[in-house]
Amino acid sequence: DAKTTQPNSMESNEEEPVHLPCNHSTISGTDYIHWYRQLPSQGPEYVIHGLTSNVNNRMASLAIAEDRKSSTLILHRATLRDAAVYYCILRDPGRTYKYIFGTGTRLKVLA
Amino acid sequence: DTGVSQDPRHKITKRGQNVTFRCDPISEHNRLYWYRQTLGQGPEFLTYFQNEAQLEKSRLLSDRFSAERPKGSFSTLEIQRTEQGDSAMYLCASSLGLRPGLAGGGTRTDTQYFGPGTRLTVL
Numbered sequence: 001d002a003k004t005t006q007p008n009s010m011e012s013n014e015e016e017p018v019h020l021p022c023n024h025s026t027i028s029g030t031d032y033i034h035w036y037r038q039l040p041s042q043g044p045e046y047v048i049h050g051l052t053s054n055v056n057n058r059m060a061s062l063a064i065a066e067d068r069k070s071s072t073l074i075l076h077r078a079t080l081r082d083a084a085v086y087y088c089i090l091r092d093p094g095r096t097y098k099y100i101f102g103t104g105t106r107l108k109v110l111a
Numbered sequence: 112d113t114g115v116s117q118d119p120r121h122k123i124t125k126r127g128q129n130v131t132f133r134c135d136p137i138s139e140h141n142r143l144y145w146y147r148q149t150l151g152q153g154p155e156f157l158t159y160f161q162n163e164a165q166l167e168k169s170r171l172l173s174d175r176f177s178a179e180r181p182k183g184s185f186s187t188l189e190i191q192r193t194e195q196g197d198s199a200m201y202l203c204a205s206s207l208g209l210r211p212g213l214a215g216g217g218t219r220t221d222t223q224y225f226g227p228g229t230r231l232t233v234l
Binding site (some may be wrong): 032034036041042043044045049081085087091094097098099100101102103104 | 115142144146151152153155156166167199202204220221222223224225226227228230234
């Protein structure tokens with residue numbers, strides 16, 4: 001399974017944009033990039049996913065490098081409620097059912 | 112609420128006792144997953160059902176663990192003779208399953224949706 005590398009922690013000021021990086025240099029052509037976040041004492045929450053093109057939804061944007069070896073989750077205006085652990089996960093839905101989580105990035109949002 | 116639900120949310124038990132957790136997936140989802148999460152770590156996959164069939168089990172799932180999904184709807188996870196090392200958050204997720212030929216990223220990638228988890232403490 002391809003692995004992802006994320007910083008252990010990041011800080012951001014409230015109402016400022018946050019860019020959460022993820023490296024996945026061994027990604028295969030059929031791996032989708034998924035992002036989840038986990039708020040304290042809750043289950044992981046789906047944020048966004050993509051394959052090759054940049055993606056936007058109401059929660060965030062996902063910028064995928066042209067060579068697909070890295071991606072960035074963008075929160076356009078961080079709020080205190082965005083403080084969570086963010087996981088970047090690779091998965092080929094045609095090959096495996098499960099997600100393989102790493103330790104993620106703990107985002108701290110400063111008021 | 113149409114999300115994944117889990118019961119109980121918290122369970123405290125003594126070492127050696129048996130415990131059972133329940134997961135109710137999103138109603139139209141035919142795939143169901145169990146994960147375990149210990150403090151400071153990401154969730155780890157335990158097992159997977161497609162409808163009522165258990166198709167994959169992690170080696171993390173020792174003989175003391177058993178999971179069922181008898182009618183392809185809700186699922187139970189039982190731990191027999193609990194040990195202190197079983198203390199963790201047990202997470203359930205569900206997904207719609209792949210539907211070839213349909214548009215839409217969520218369906219094609221079989222995105223999983225998680226419940227709130229059951230926190231088990233073994234004393």
